[in-house]
Amino acid sequence: MERNHIRGTWQEDFSFSPAVVTRGGRTVWLAGHTGQRADDGRSLAGDFEAQTRQTFRNLEKTLTEAGASLADLVSMTVFLIDARYSRPMTDLRKEILKRDFPASAAITVAGFANPDMMIEIQAVAVVPEA
Template identity: 65%
Template sequence: MKKTFVRGTWQKNRAFSPAIVTEGGKIIWIAGHTGQKDDEGKSLAGNFEAQTYQTFRNIEATLKEAGGSLKDIVTMTVFLTDARNTTRMTEIRTELFGSDFPASAAITVTGFADPNMLIEIQGIAVVE
């Protein structure tokens, strides 16, 4: 599978690529994932950073089961309850993805089915 990142200019500072071109590979459609509880079942209510890291860990576990990894994500949609958390989410995404960012959109919502949720991420991955 060949993956080409369209780098853009200002997008790098927001930790996303304006486009990714893939050729070949298997597509994994990632349902919305959340992280309002840690791996031991402890509530992460009110802790945006912890929920974001847990959300990515949950996505990573799903992708591993499907034969992929976080690095295979080509696009994601991030839903946030507070737009002020967008910068922290960007910093975490930079930490996790390095310089090869997925294409992305961040959308502020008024709430989720579980009021303890602060973030939800869905996406698409392409693996060989």
């Protein structure tokens, strides 16, 4: 599978690529993932950082089941309960994904299906064929 991250100029600071071009591979479409509960079941209500980290852990678990990893993400849409969380989400995403960021959008919403939710991420991954 071939992957090319279009770098842009200012986008790296916000941990996303303006475009990711792929050729070949298997596409994994990820439903919206959230993280309002920790792996041990405790509530993460009101803790944006903890919910964001848990959301990425949940994405990683699903990707692993699909034979992929966070490094295979090519696109993500991030839904936030408050626009003020955009920069904290960006910083956490940069820490978690490191480099070769997916194309991305961040959208502020009026609410989620569960009132404890503060973030939801929907994504697409492309995995090399075995």
